[in-house]
Amino acid sequence: xxxxxxxxxxxxxxxxxxxxxxxxxxxxxxxxGKGLGNASSWGICHSFTEDGRCISLLKLMLTNYCIYDCxxxxxxxxNDIPRTTxxxxxxxxxxxxxxxxxxxxxxxxxxxxxxxxxxxxxxxVSVAKDLRLKQNYNGYIHLKSIPGSSDELQQQAGxxxxxxxxxxxxxxxxxxxxxxxxxxxxxxxxxxxxxxxKIIENKEERQKFRHAPxxxxxxxxTQLIVGATPDSDQRILNLAGNLYNSKxxxxxxxxxxxxxxxxxxxxxxxxxxxxxxxNRLYQADWLFRFYHFSINEIVNDDHxxxxxxxxxxxxxxxxNPWLFxxxxxxxxxxxxxxxxGIGVLSAKKIILGRKYSKLNLSNLKRIGVxxxxxxxFITCNELKAPTxxxxxxxxxxxILLSENKSVKQFNKPLxxxxxxxxxx
Amino acid sequence: MNLFIYxxxxxxxxxxxxxxxxxxxxxxxxxxTKSFQDDLFATKYDIITDSDKFDKIWNQVKEKSNEQNCQRxxxxxxxxxxEIEMIIYNYIKLIIDTPYNVEVNFSEDSVIKLxxxxxxxxxxxxxxxxxxxxxxxxxxxxxxxxxxxxxxIPLTVAHFRNRFADQKWVIFDTRRKFGYYYDLKNVCExxxxxxxxxxxxxxxxxxxxxxxxxxxxxxxxxxxxxxNIKERKNIKVHMQFLPKRFWKYLPExxxxxxxxxx
Ligand code: SF4
Numbered sequence: 120x121x122x123x124x125x126x127x128x129x130x131x132x133x134x135x136x137x138x139x140x141x142x143x144x145x146x147x148x149x150x151x152g153k154g155l156g157n158a159s160s161w162g163i164c165h166s167f168t169e170d171g172r173c174i175s176l177l178k179l180m181l182t183n184y185c186i187y188d189c190x191x192x193x194x195x196x197x198n199d200i201p202r203t204t205x206x207x208x209x210x211x212x213x214x215x216x217x218x219x220x221x222x223x224x225x226x227x228x229x230x231x232x233x234x235x236x237x238x239x240x241x242x243x244v245s246v247a248k249d250l251r252l253k254q255n256y257n258g259y260i261h262l263k264s265i266p267g268s269s270d271e272l273q274q275q276a277g278x279x280x281x282x283x284x285x286x287x288x289x290x291x292x293x294x295x296x297x298x299x300x301x302x303x304x305x306x307x308x309x310x311x312x313x314x315x316x317k318i319i320e321n322k323e324e325r326q327k328f329r330h331a332p333x334x335x336x337x338x339x340x341t342q343l344i345v346g347a348t349p350d351s352d353q354r355i356l357n358l359a360g361n362l363y364n365s366k367x368x369x370x371x372x373x374x375x376x377x378x379x380x381x382x383x384x385x386x387x388x389x390x391x392x393x394x395x396x397x398n399r400l401y402q403a404d405w406l407f408r409f410y411h412f413s414i415n416e417i418v419n420d421d422h423x424x425x426x427x428x429x430x431x432x433x434x435x436x437x438x439n440p441w442l443f444x445x446x447x448x449x450x451x452x453x454x455x456x457x458x459x460g461i462g463v464l465s466a467k468k469i470i471l472g473r474k475y476s477k478l479n480l481s482n483l484k485r486i487g488v489x490x491x492x493x494x495x496f497i498t499c500n501e502l503k504a505p506t507x508x509x510x511x512x513x514x515x516x517x518i519l520l521s522e523n524k525s526v527k528q529f530n531k532p533l534x535x536x537x538x539x540x541x542x543x
Numbered sequence: 544m545n546l547f548i549y550x551x552x553x554x555x556x557x558x559x560x561x562x563x564x565x566x567x568x569x570x571x572x573x574x575x576t577k578s579f580q581d582d583l584f585a586t587k588y589d590i591i592t593d594s595d596k597f598d599k600i601w602n603q604v605k606e607k608s609n610e611q612n613c614q615r616x617x618x619x620x621x622x623x624x625x626e627i628e629m630i631i632y633n634y635i636k637l638i639i640d641t642p643y644n645v646e647v648n649f650s651e652d653s654v655i656k657l658x659x660x661x662x663x664x665x666x667x668x669x670x671x672x673x674x675x676x677x678x679x680x681x682x683x684x685x686x687x688x689x690x691x692x693x694x695x696i697p698l699t700v701a702h703f704r705n706r707f708a709d710q711k712w713v714i715f716d717t718r719r720k721f722g723y724y725y726d727l728k729n730v731c732e733x734x735x736x737x738x739x740x741x742x743x744x745x746x747x748x749x750x751x752x753x754x755x756x757x758x759x760x761x762x763x764x765x766x767x768x769x770x771n772i773k774e775r776k777n778i779k780v781h782m783q784f785l786p787k788r789f790w791k792y793l794p795e796x797x798x799x800x801x802x803x804x805x
Contacts, residue, residue, distance in 0.1 A: 120762075125765050129765050129769045132769040133769050133770075154709060155709050155710070164673055166673075166793065168781070171777040171780035173784070178770065217763060220676060220679070222676065377772065377775075394775065
């Protein structure tokens with residue numbers, strides 16, 4: 120490794136940093152005997168950037184040269200920026216050396232497109248292959264598949280990587296074509312499909328043969344850029360929902376568009392990335408994955424966009440006051456889950472706890488219910504306080520906005536999505 | 544006043560608790576030989592650590608609750624808090640005296656206290672997994688200093704051993720002046736002199752650093768500085784996740800490194 124690499128690494132990191140998916144969890148790859156590393160299923164953060172994000176993976180671009188010209192991307196070919204290309208050997212060495220020093224959990228590798236998608240993807244695969252076979256490395260590897268690359272390459276990639284992702288970036292094909300003329304949905308959905316089928320196949324295989332090699336054991340994910348096109352939250356969430364269902368995605372990442380190419384008039388002029396909106400989308404995502412909401416209940420033709428002021432669960436409750444108040448001691452689990460201020464854990468505890476005795480306010484507090492919010496939406500043994508029906512939704516909203524600092528708290532970074540984005 | 548004096552080991556503490564229960568004497572204080580100051584008015588019991596007694600009480604706790612609960616007690620012990628012995632005594636006594644499993648009965652004072660403490664200890668151990676940084680030395684040993692609030696390095700050894708099975712490493716607790724060395728086969732407890740390591744900065748002296756070490760620290764620091772997205776700066780959250788007390792051993796937070804690179 121040469122001192123010049125310091126500069127190369129900076130150029131590459133700069134090019135890769137806008138990709139937000141940082142989770143290194145979900146894979147449980149044991150250290151095979153006396154090799155290096157293991158992927159722990161919870162994923163460890165090793166540092167934090169000043170913007171508050173968790174650093175767990177070494178995020179690199181194999182090269183930031185690119186033959187494409189996507190309007191939202193720093194690395195588009197028409198930008199005059201420093202460019203660099205790593206050799207396979209360099210990436211392997213950096214990964215190993217950083218890993219050995221406990222700087223990282225593993226590698227997240229993406230690349231600009233050079234020559235053609237297959238040529239590019241092939242080089243990415245050889246990094247992963249080298250790490251696994253030559254270096255005996257068992258740490259985490261996430262490869263970002265190149266749209267349009269072949270099925271064979273997805274198959275190889277999945278043998279060495281813990282997770283694969285193909286970024287769909289834009290929620291509607293017409294808008295995608297407008298700002299990323301070299302891409303289309305087909306070139307993205309095809310590899311996604313191949314990966315999905317291989318994962319399913321592999322699961323069946325491993326049931327029969329326990330030692331069959333794993334295929335992308337931490338599944339696949341994708342990323343959607345928010346705010347670069349006029350696509351509504353309704354459109355974004357519907358696409359996400361479809362992808363979760365039809366492609367078995369593990370995660371969809373929403374990334375507030377960082378205005379890097381303000382000169383491009385196809386893009387909206389933004390002063391700053393739409394972080395609030397990004398955050399609301401994560402909360403909505405959470406609602407339909409863990410709170411038994413349908414997407415249509417969160418966003419629909421009447422409410423195509425999420426309310427930025429309040430979280431989507433509260434917003435739903437305020438739009439549907441007739442569903443409340445909910446009787447904590449009688450209502451079923453799904454109904455209780457819909458109460459603002461009650462999370463999955465508290466809802467489960469309520470169902471368990473009320474078997475023994477009727478629950479009152481102090482029980483609820485102990486359980487972890489945020490009474491400040493919940494009190495407008497519930498009745499329990501002793502509660503006679505005014506609910507949403509006496510106060511009217513708009514007043515509840517006002518009260519909560521003025522007194523509830525936790526509303527502000529939601530504007531938090533991407534670390535620990537689990538607790539921070541769960542809507543209580 | 545009944546004063547139990549033990550040798551500061553976990554086995555010793557459990558022996559003391561065993562003796563207290565067997566003799567049916569309620570201790571007012573259980574204290575280690577290190578922090579013991581003579582007290583003329585106390586009745587003193589010098590505890591002789593006994594692994595049979597340890598096993599006996601340990602198994603009793605295991606039977607009454609479960610393995611996990613035993614882990615919790617051990618973690619709480621590692622907090623080294625001054626009142627921890629009595630908390631553990633009360634907790635174990637409660638478990639043994641209660642016909643059902645009390646580990647989730649959060650109306651009991653000792654249950655709450657013990658759980659809060661063991662949680663804090665667990666969190667500190669997690670921090671070690673996150674923020675340990677190895678420096679490679681000339682003899683190919685990866686060395687790391689750490690300065691944990693609680694005595695948590697023992698809890699992390701298994702993790703590092705699994706993960707770094709093919710490299711020799713040392714993790715040294717600069718506060719308690721002991722550490723662990725893995726020699727590709729076994730892990731053993733060690734102490735080291737100050738000759739080649741600065742416990743203040745956690746750094747290995749330059750003459751024993753591997754030739755490549757500085758470069759990789761510089762690479763890492765450069766990477767760290769670059770991936771920050773300025774538009775999203777959020778120092779408050781940053782400090783919350785990466786408290787200042789951990790900075791001293793992190794190459795990415797090494798100010799001198801910046802001066803060198805830029
Ligand atoms: S293909 Fe990827 S790297 Fe190239 S311009 Fe488009 S988004 Fe950027």
